[in-house]
Amino acid sequence: MFCYQCEQTYRSDEGAGCAGAKGMCGKDATTADLQDILLYVCEGVGQYLHRARLLGATDIEADRFILFAFFTTLTNVNFNAAKFVEMIQQASQIRDRAKALYEDAARAAGKTPETLSGPAAFAPADTMAKLLAQASEAAVRKDAAILGEDAVGARALILYGLKGVCAYAHHARVLGEERDAIYATVEHALDMLAREERDVATLLDEALALGRANFLAMEALDAANTGAFGAPTPTSVRVTPIKGKAILVSGHDLKDLHAILEATKDKGINVYTHGEMLPAHSYPKLKAYPHLAGNYGGAWQDQQKEFAEFPGPIVMTSNCLIEPQPRYRGRIFTAGPVGWAGVRHIADENFAIVAQAAQALPGFTEDAPEHTITIGFGREAVLGVADKVIDAVKSGAIRHFFLVGGCDGAAPGRNYYTDFADEAPKDTLILTLGCGKYRFNKHDFGTIGGLPRLLDMGQCNDAYSALVVATKLAEAFGVGVNELPLSLIVSWFEQKAAAVLLTLLALGVRNVRIGPTLPAFLTPALVDVLVEKFGVQPVGDAKSDIAASLARAA
Amino acid sequence: MYKVSLLTRDGATIAFDAEPSDTLLDAAERASIYLPSSCREGGCGACRVSRESGDVELMAYSSVALSEDERMAGDILLCRAQPRSDLALRAPFDEAAVGFAPVPKRRATLVAIEPVGSGTLRLQLQYKDDPTFGRAAQFTAGQFIELTLPDGSSKRSYSLANAPNWDGTLELFIRLQPHGAFSDYLRDRAAIGDTLLVRGPQGQFTLDEASAAPRWFVVGGTGLAPALSMLRQMGEFADPRSCRLFFGVNKVDELFALDAIDSLKAALPQLVVTLCVWKPEKEWREFTGTPVEALAQALLTAPERPDIYVCGPPALIAAAEEAGRSAGVPHDRIFSEKFTAA
Ligand code: SF4
Ligand code: SF4
Ligand code: FES
Numbered sequence: 001m002f003c004y005q006c007e008q009t010y011r012s013d014e015g016a017g018c019a020g021a022k023g024m025c026g027k028d029a030t031t032a033d034l035q036d037i038l039l040y041v042c043e044g045v046g047q048y049l050h051r052a053r054l055l056g057a058t059d060i061e062a063d064r065f066i067l068f069a070f071f072t073t074l075t076n077v078n079f080n081a082a083k084f085v086e087m088i089q090q091a092s093q094i095r096d097r098a099k100a101l102y103e104d105a106a107r108a109a110g111k112t113p114e115t116l117s118g119p120a121a122f123a124p125a126d127t128m129a130k131l132l133a134q135a136s137e138a139a140v141r142k143d144a145a146i147l148g149e150d151a152v153g154a155r156a157l158i159l160y161g162l163k164g165v166c167a168y169a170h171h172a173r174v175l176g177e178e179r180d181a182i183y184a185t186v187e188h189a190l191d192m193l194a195r196e197e198r199d200v201a202t203l204l205d206e207a208l209a210l211g212r213a214n215f216l217a218m219e220a221l222d223a224a225n226t227g228a229f230g231a232p233t234p235t236s237v238r239v240t241p242i243k244g245k246a247i248l249v250s251g252h253d254l255k256d257l258h259a260i261l262e263a264t265k266d267k268g269i270n271v272y273t274h275g276e277m278l279p280a281h282s283y284p285k286l287k288a289y290p291h292l293a294g295n296y297g298g299a300w301q302d303q304q305k306e307f308a309e310f311p312g313p314i315v316m317t318s319n320c321l322i323e324p325q326p327r328y329r330g331r332i333f334t335a336g337p338v339g340w341a342g343v344r345h346i347a348d349e350n351f352a353i354v355a356q357a358a359q360a361l362p363g364f365t366e367d368a369p370e371h372t373i374t375i376g377f378g379r380e381a382v383l384g385v386a387d388k389v390i391d392a393v394k395s396g397a398i399r400h401f402f403l404v405g406g407c408d409g410a411a412p413g414r415n416y417y418t419d420f421a422d423e424a425p426k427d428t429l430i431l432t433l434g435c436g437k438y439r440f441n442k443h444d445f446g447t448i449g450g451l452p453r454l455l456d457m458g459q460c461n462d463a464y465s466a467l468v469v470a471t472k473l474a475e476a477f478g479v480g481v482n483e484l485p486l487s488l489i490v491s492w493f494e495q496k497a498a499a500v501l502l503t504l505l506a507l508g509v510r511n512v513r514i515g516p517t518l519p520a521f522l523t524p525a526l527v528d529v530l531v532e533k534f535g536v537q538p539v540g541d542a543k544s545d546i547a548a549s550l551a552r553a554a
Numbered sequence: 555m556y557k558v559s560l561l562t563r564d565g566a567t568i569a570f571d572a573e574p575s576d577t578l579l580d581a582a583e584r585a586s587i588y589l590p591s592s593c594r595e596g597g598c599g600a601c602r603v604s605r606e607s608g609d610v611e612l613m614a615y616s617s618v619a620l621s622e623d624e625r626m627a628g629d630i631l632l633c634r635a636q637p638r639s640d641l642a643l644r645a646p647f648d649e650a651a652v653g654f655a656p657v658p659k660r661r662a663t664l665v666a667i668e669p670v671g672s673g674t675l676r677l678q679l680q681y682k683d684d685p686t687f688g689r690a691a692q693f694t695a696g697q698f699i700e701l702t703l704p705d706g707s708s709k710r711s712y713s714l715a716n717a718p719n720w721d722g723t724l725e726l727f728i729r730l731q732p733h734g735a736f737s738d739y740l741r742d743r744a745a746i747g748d749t750l751l752v753r754g755p756q757g758q759f760t761l762d763e764a765s766a767a768p769r770w771f772v773v774g775g776t777g778l779a780p781a782l783s784m785l786r787q788m789g790e791f792a793d794p795r796s797c798r799l800f801f802g803v804n805k806v807d808e809l810f811a812l813d814a815i816d817s818l819k820a821a822l823p824q825l826v827v828t829l830c831v832w833k834p835e836k837e838w839r840e841f842t843g844t845p846v847e848a849l850a851q852a853l854l855t856a857p858e859r860p861d862i863y864v865c866g867p868p869a870l871i872a873a874a875e876e877a878g879r880s881a882g883v884p885h886d887r888i889f890s891e892k893f894t895a896a
Binding site for chain 1: 685
């Protein structure tokens with residue numbers, strides 16, 4: 001196995017990458033290799049779909065499969081090797097279909113179909129053992145010697161960015177929002193990866209195109225979530241348990257949460273959100289369920305301890321799952337793209353068994369002291385008070401905005417984000433989204449002119465909201481986004497964050513600070529490009545970064 | 555006080571302190587670390603680890619649990635070893651096999667008892683609702699429980715035959731012994747509604763979920779129970795791995811749970827079952843011989859080397875290990891639970 005897609009990848013003097021029997025996330029070599037093969041076969045699907053589309057023929061089921069397949073390979077999503085063997089066979093059948101689609105379309109247009117090579121011609125074996133023997137053909141860094149390190153890094157940026165796009169697009173599509181332009185870009189990117197493009201400038205252009213597609217994906221997801229459940233409104237959420245039977249729902253999929261709320265209606269079971277599911281409490285149609293009782297625990301990296309202590313079943317609806325410990329392995333369920341061998345998977349959105357488990361488990365035996373936090377500052381809520389905000393900026397009451405958002409992780413350097421939020425001057429507003437906020441969202445930041453200083457905009461999946469707010473404020477002030485008194489301090493962990501970064505770059509947002517470390521797949525030369533063209537910079541220490549941000553704006 | 559560090563198969567280090575008068579197993583438990591173990595008396599080998607450095611004193615143990623060769627190679631039994639210096643140990647299991655909470659003690663009601671096949675009973679128990687555990691039957695397929703008779707007079711361990719479930723049901727297959735205290739109770743006094751004390755789940759004879767190899771189960775008599783549990787769980791989870799069951803008894807009328815095996819085939823369409831009777835006294839169409847003989851034959855034509863799960867008497871396990879070895883199945887791909895007649 002070789003994998004260096006996430007921030008916690010193994011780093012040593014010799015370089016970065018998880019290459020042993022297991023990655024730092026717990027993904028074993030078998031699963032990692034099978035994931036590579038799955039994506040490689042998907043590249044083959046993309047080769048045909050891309051060409052078919054140019055001839056006016058599409059296969060939306062194939063596109064949907066690609067989204068799902070890519071989503072399963074994000075960090076901390078699916079660790080079930082057997083599932084990947086199954087999906088590889090599916091992918092191979094879908095590729096045959098895509099091939100026929102393309103060839104028919106070509107012939108109908110009076111053209112001779114091309115004979116494609118590379119992933120299009122790769123024949124995956126039918127057993128796990130034989131598949132593993134083929135893994136080197138699909139490895140991320142294969143042909144590094146021929147392509148060169150910079151091209152390999154740029155290709156990795158595309159591959160991982162693509163994973164993020166697919167995850168967002170999949171979330172949107174399960175709620176009925178799809179955009180053909182996203183599929184077209186995904187197919188194009190797959191084709192580019194398949195044909196071993198090595199020109200770095202071309203690859204970076206493709207990465208930016210993906211960033212634009214990701215903006216569409218995030219817009220679709222926003223439309224999906226708000227369309228299904230209403231626009232988030234400021235909401236106070238209990239973060240301590242109450243007595244009674246309990247279910248914990250983690251991940252990012254609001255549709256699954258909704259199905260769980262339905263399955264547990266009037267059964268005397270309290271449903272708690274965990275991690276990135278927290279923002280669910282602010283959607284009118286979700287918070288209308290009185291048994292959506294509160295939020296429990298912190299970010300994903302604390303789950304082993306928190307899940308062990310939770311007295312009911314736990315459902316993982318998307319990332320970020322880490323190895324289920326024996327103490328709760330029997331009462332954790334996976335759904336959607338998530339999986340772990342030996343853990344029950346709910347594939348049909350029927351959560352009745354989870355309700356049954358909650359009834360059978362003890363639940364909380366007493367109320368904990370009440371404590372609440374306020375969330376729900378999505379774009380509508382913030383823009384609803386735009387006048388106030390604009391006045392406060394004009395009067396000098398708000399000097400600066402910081403967007404301190406993104407993923408959390410276990411790396412010790414992540415205290416930076418806590419320090420940053422805590423030390424941001426009192427006349428600044430902090431916007432946040434993603435599970436990085438758990439580092440500080442229970443702190444008291446006070447208010448400015450009646451507005452809370454900490455505005456929680458939602459999941460990492462809600463980065464769209466932040467971009468809309470920035471754009472609207474820029475319009476109101478008659479300046480570009482880069483001229484706003486706004487600094488972005490982004491913490492990344494996995495591939496959705498990579499996609500969001502590409503979106504920021506594609507939209508021309510400059511001077512983004514990212515941390516706690518830069519992606520290992522970016523070579524020094526690629527980092528130089530990002531620094532020069534986009535002003536991207538690694539985070540330093542919180543005090544100086546705050547001072548520098550304020551100085552730049554002044 | 556000595557420092558003990560135990561390196562698990564997947565590279566985690568577990569550390570605890572031990573007094574010279576402690577067994578290592580007890581010392582770990584005082585630190586709320588529950589290492590794989592079963593008999594706790596040097597009889598089963600479940601607690602065997604290898605010693606990288608340091609000295610221990612071993613109390614009496616059975617050579618079934620630790621052979622002379624293994625001892626010479628530095629292996630020890632945690633339940634029998636007292637430290638005589640700081641110790642560095644290496645475990646043959648993953649960190650996930652280590653419990654960090656005590657084994658639950660719960661009460662269950664006897665809800666069904668019936669003969670199935672000659673000399674074997676099927677027992678069904680129902681956990682009572684409990685403030686700490688609720689009423690769920692949570693365990694890992696393949697594990698066992700220890701039952702104490704209502705009057706507290708006797709304890710016995712039995713593998714669970716059903717899959718973990720939320721209604722609190724425990725299903726057991728028990729072979730009656732001529733003079734066992736437990737068998738006497740079951741034969742003469744057991745009544746629906748009796749309350750038994752259950753200590754469990756325990757045991758590490760569980761599926762290696764990380765392995766992608768086909769799973770073959772080789773079982774004799776009531777050794778079927780843990781295999782049934784694992785297969786039922788696979789069925790419920792729609793596990794796509796290829797799997798086979800070799801189930802053997804001595805005489806045709808000793809076969810049991812055939813209906814359960816049939817329903818398994820519906821849930822796990824890929825399951826291939828070979829029923830083996832050693833000395834069929836009447837007409838018998840399936841395999842004549844032991845399940846190990848059936849295994850050996852099947853291995854000859856197996857396209858992939860399977861993981862082999864064996865449960866039954868020590869002789870069956872030894873024979874299955876031998877059959878596996880000669881067909882090139884690595885030693886660490888053969889998992890077994892010795893099962894001593896109760
Ligand atoms: S996802 Fe991250 S931690 Fe896991 S194997 Fe890949 S780089 Fe390593
Ligand atoms: S924000 Fe990123 S790290 Fe956090 S839960 Fe979501 S995907 Fe995982
Ligand atoms: S627990 Fe059985 S030998 Fe130690």
